[in-house]
Amino acid sequence: MFIVLEGIDGAGKTTQLALLTERLRQRSPEVVATQEPGGTPLGDRLREVVKHGADLDIVPRAELLLFAASRAQLVERVLRPALARGVSVVCDRYVFSTVAYQGYGRGVDRGLIAAAVDLATGGLLPDLVVLLDLEVRLALQRIASPGRREPTTFAPARGRDRFEGEALAFYERVRQGYRDQAAVDPDRWLVLDATRPPDHLARIIWEKVEKFGLQG
Ligand SMILES: Nc1ncnc2c1ncn2[C@@H]1O[C@H](COP(=O)(O)OP(=O)(O)O)[C@@H](O)[C@H]1O
Ligand SMILES: [Mg+2]
Numbered sequence: 001m002f003i004v005l006e007g008i009d010g011a012g013k014t015t016q017l018a019l020l021t022e023r024l025r026q027r028s029p030e031v032v033a034t035q036e037p038g039g040t041p042l043g044d045r046l047r048e049v050v051k052h053g054a055d056l057d058i059v060p061r062a063e064l065l066l067f068a069a070s071r072a073q074l075v076e077r078v079l080r081p082a083l084a085r086g087v088s089v090v091c092d093r094y095v096f097s098t099v100a101y102q103g104y105g106r107g108v109d110r111g112l113i114a115a116a117v118d119l120a121t122g123g124l125l126p127d128l129v130v131l132l133d134l135e136v137r138l139a140l141q142r143i144a145s146p147g148r149r150e151p152t153t154f155a156p157a158r159g160r161d162r163f164e165g166e167a168l169a170f171y172e173r174v175r176q177g178y179r180d181q182a183a184v185d186p187d188r189w190l191v192l193d194a195t196r197p198p199d200h201l202a203r204i205i206w207e208k209v210e211k212f213g214l215q216g
Contacts, residue, residue: 001088001089001127001128001209001212001213002079002083002088002089002091002124002125002126002127002128003020003088003089003090003091003126003127003128003129003130003209004090004091004093004094004096004126004128004129004130005017005020005090005091005092005093005129005130005132006093006094006096006097006100006129006130006131006132006178007131007132007133007134007178007194008134008136008139008171008174008175008178009139009143009163009164009171010134010138010139010140010141010142010143011132011133011134011139011142011194012132012134012142012194012198012201013092013093013132014092015198016130016132016198016201016202016205017033017035017090017092018033019198019199019202019205020090020202020205020206020209021033021090023202023206023209024088024090024209028088030087031087031088031089031090032078032079032082032087032088032089032090033089033090033091033092034074034078034079034089034090034091034092035091035092035093036067036070036071036074036091036092036093036094036097037050037051037066037067037070037071037093038070038074039070039073039074039078039091040070040073040074040077040078042069042070042073043070043071043073043074046066046067046069046070047070049066050063050066050067050070050162051161051162051163052161052162053162054162054165058162060102060106060107060108061108061112063102063106064098064102064108064112064113064116065116067097067098067102067116067120068098068116068117068119068120069120071094071095071098071120071121072119072120072121074091075120075121075122075124079091079124080124091126094126094129095117095120095121095125096129096178096181098113098116098117099113099117099177099181100174100175100177100178100181101163101174101177103177104173104174104176104177104180105166105170105171105173105174105177125188126188127188127212128188128189128190128208128209128212129182129185129188129189129190130189130190130192130205130208131178131179131182131189131190131191131192132192132194132201133175133178133179133191133192133193133194134175134194134195135195136168136171136172136175137168138195139171139194140168140171143160143164179191190204190205190208192204192205
C-alpha cells in the first residue's frame with residue numbers, strides 16, 4: 001500500500017508519519033517511510049536548496065522543476081522498487097503538495113504543474129492521501145513552537161524555511177488547494193481535522209488503512 005500524508009506546514013504530517021510507520025511495522029517489519037522533497041541522496045540535496053536557498057532567488061518555475069527532479073529520483077529509486085516488492089510506503093508530501101504550493105500558492109500555470117507531475121511520477125499515484133486540514137493561524141503557531149522534527153531522521157528541524165516565511169494569504173491558498181483536490185477525488189482522500197489529538201488522528205488513519213487492507 002502507498003500512503004501519502006499532506007497538509008500545510010505544521011499540520012502534523014511528520015507526527016502522523018511516525019505513528020503510522022510504527023503501526024505498519026508491527027504488522028510487517030519492512031516499511032518504507034520517506035519524504036518529499038528528499039528521500040534519496042539527490043533529493044536530500046535538492047531539499048536543502050528548495051527549503052533553505054533563500055539567497056538563490058529561485059523563480060516559481062525553477063522551484064517546480066527542483067521538486068520534480070527530487071520526485072523523479074524518489075519514484076524510480078525508492079517508491080516503485082518498494083511497491084514492486086510488495087512493501088508498504090508512507091510518504092510525507094507528494095504531488096498534491098506541488099499542486100497546492102506551486103499551483104495555488106505561487107500561481108504557476110496548471111498545465112505546467114500537470115506536466116511536471118506527470119514527468120516526475122509517470123502516473124504513480126498513492127492508494128490513500130491523508131489530508132491533515134488545519135486553520136492557517138493554528139498551523140503557523142505550531143511552526144513557531146519548538147519541538148518540531150525533520151521527518152524520517154527526526155533530527156530537530158532547522159529554523160524557518162523558505163515556505164515558512166510566507167504570508168498568511170499564501171498559506172490560505174495552499175490550504176484551499178488541498179481541499180479542492182480532496183473534493184474532486186473523495187475515494188482516494190481522507191480529510192481530517194488536524195486540531196484533534198495525535199492519537200485520535202492516528203486511530204482514524206489506521207482504521208482506514210485496515211479497511212483498505214481488507215479490500216486490497
Ligand atoms: N494533532 C496535533 N495536535 C496538536 N499539536 C500537534 C498535533 N500534531 C502535531 N502537533 C505538533 O505541531 C507541530 C508540527 O507538527 P509536525 O508533525 O512537525 O507537522 P508537519 O510535519 O505537518 O509540519 C509539532 O510541534 C507537533 O508536536
Ligand atoms: Mg513535517
